[in-house]
Amino acid sequence: MSTELGALRGARVLLGVTGGIACYKAVELARLLGKAGADVQVLMTEAAQRFVGPATFAAVTHHSVPTDVFDSPELVVHVRLARSADVIVVAPATANTIAKMTHGIADDLLTNVVLTATCPIVVAPAMHTEMWEHPATRANIETLRGRGCLIVEPEIGELAGGDEGVGRLAEHRAILEKISDELSHGRDLAGVRFLVTAGGTQEPIDPIRFIGNRSSGKMGYAIATEAARRGAAVTLVSGPTHLADPDRVDIVRIRTASEMRDAVLAHFDEADVVVKAAAVADFRAVNPATSKIKKDAGLPAISLERTDDILAELGRTKTSQFLVGFSAETEDAVPNARKKLAAKNLDMIIVNVVGGPHAGFEHDTNQAVLLTAQGDEVDFPLQTKSAMAAAICDRIAHGCRFSKSQ
Numbered sequence: 431m432s433t434e435l436g437a438l439r440g441a442r443v444l445l446g447v448t449g450g451i452a453c454y455k456a457v458e459l460a461r462l463l464g465k466a467g468a469d470v471q472v473l474m475t476e477a478a479q480r481f482v483g484p485a486t487f488a489a490v491t492h493h494s495v496p497t498d499v500f501d502s503p504e505l506v507v508h509v510r511l512a513r514s515a516d517v518i519v520v521a522p523a524t525a526n527t528i529a530k531m532t533h534g535i536a537d538d539l540l541t542n543v544v545l546t547a548t549c550p551i552v553v554a555p556a557m558h559t560e561m562w563e564h565p566a567t568r569a570n571i572e573t574l575r576g577r578g579c580l581i582v583e584p585e586i587g588e589l590a591g592g593d594e595g596v597g598r599l600a601e602h603r604a605i606l607e608k609i610s611d612e613l614s615h616g617r618d619l620a621g622v623r624f625l626v627t628a629g630g631t632q633e634p635i636d637p638i639r640f641i642g643n644r645s646s647g648k649m650g651y652a653i654a655t656e657a658a659r660r661g662a663a664v665t666l667v668s669g670p671t672h673l674a675d676p677d678r679v680d681i682v683r684i685r686t687a688s689e690m691r692d693a694v695l696a697h698f699d700e701a702d703v704v705v706k707a708a709a710v711a712d713f714r715a716v717n718p719a720t721s722k723i724k725k726d727a728g729l730p731a732i733s734l735e736r737t738d739d740i741l742a743e744l745g746r747t748k749t750s751q752f753l754v755g756f757s758a759e760t761e762d763a764v765p766n767a768r769k770k771l772a773a774k775n776l777d778m779i780i781v782n783v784v785g786g787p788h789a790g791f792e793h794d795t796n797q798a799v800l801l802t803a804q805g806d807e808v809d810f811p812l813q814t815k816s817a818m819a820a821a822i823c824d825r826i827a828h829g830c831r832f833s834k835s836q
């Protein structure tokens with residue numbers, strides 16, 4: 431067995447199978463989990479039983495498959511099952527069960543167990559593209575992610591009925607690796623104090639207008655969410671965004687670059703890791719008008735002045751903090767980012783190559799290169815910001831351990 435799946439040996443995995451066409455793939459998933467050394471307990475929804483019989487799973491896992499909250503000699507079977515699991519894996523996860531999990535609905539055995547459990551939860555959705563892309567499903571997935579569930583994104587490929595598109599259950603290997611990761615370093619950042627900044631800033635011109643930028647905050651929020659999911663104590667200093675507050679994260683809201691500086695400095699000393707993903711304005715209006723500038727008064731001249739370079743200030747004053755910066759470049763991205771890494775005394779920088787069709791501001795996906803002060807260079811091909819946040823946290827966890835062991 432591959433060492434990457436080592437954490438599965440001896441793990442108690444509760445596999446929730448819900449009613450999608452990919453149910454038959456869950457049989458092989460259960461078998462592979464068992465082969466990797468996990469003790470697998472399967473739970474099936476009623477719809478799942480229309481696709482595959484419980485007897486198949488029972489034969490593969492050597493455990494009977496309870497299917498009902500009431501139909502058990504035990505009084506509170508859902509509580510025992512929830513407490514006995516090291517990890518819950520819902521695969522395939524239907525749009526329906528994802529929606530129920532999001533809203534805390536507990537109307538069958540699986541959703542009762544999920545609502546009772548405190549262990550990590552891995553969700554591998556599978557559905558038609560339209561269901562996956564529906565705003566309700568998108569919002570539900572983000573809510574679950576925000577609560578710390580690990581989502582194994584569906585893949586692009588052939589779907590039921592011969593259609594093609596995104597929504598196919600991830601490959602077994604990808605799901606197994608995610609479960610193993612979750613078990614081995616699910617809480618590898620426990621006790622680490624993260625300070626993350628996100629979003630853009632707004633520099634007033636008058637009480638109504640401001641100079642802003644296109645940052646959506648998604649990358650910083652994804653990092654805050656991921657770090658909190660892995661056990662870090664996270665403070666998120668956020669400019670105005672349209673994003674929901676991540677769970678288990680302390681949020682400090684700011685509007686201007688100067689407020690951002692004050693908030694960051696107030697939390698800097700106590701932080702172990704500082705990730706500056708915010709797009710802070712470089713310029714602000716000198717003496718913004720105190721009342722609305724009237725358009726019939728002619729075109730106003732707006733004088734600008736530099737804002738403070740917060741990242742450079744942190745680089746100058748840092749003691750033991752691991753300092754991570756972001757940069758957005760349109761050309762010579764890597765050489766420019768490497769200069770910034772050195773000039774600002776950073777430990778790591780992630781450079782977004784702005785301008786691609788699916789990367790950078792406002793998108794859910796991103797493409798970037800990660801550089802470290804030790805000279806490492808890691809390419810992140812186009813991927814979701816959540817996946818990139820996980821990869822960045824992996825590197826941070828590695829970098830911090832590395833510097834601590836020096």
Ligand SMILES: Cc1cc2nc3c(=O)[nH]c(=O)nc-3n(C[C@H](O)[C@H](O)[C@H](O)COP(=O)(O)O)c2cc1C
Pocket residue numbers: 447448449450451452475476477478523524525526527528556557558561590
């Ligand atoms: C042939 C067939 C295939 C289906 N495939 C899926 C699917 O892949 N994903 C999904 O979310 N729902 C799918 N559904 C719909 C679900 O079975 C339905 O929403 C059901 O209520 C889900 O119940 P559950 O979440 O309790 O398992 C399918 C239905 C049928 C009849």
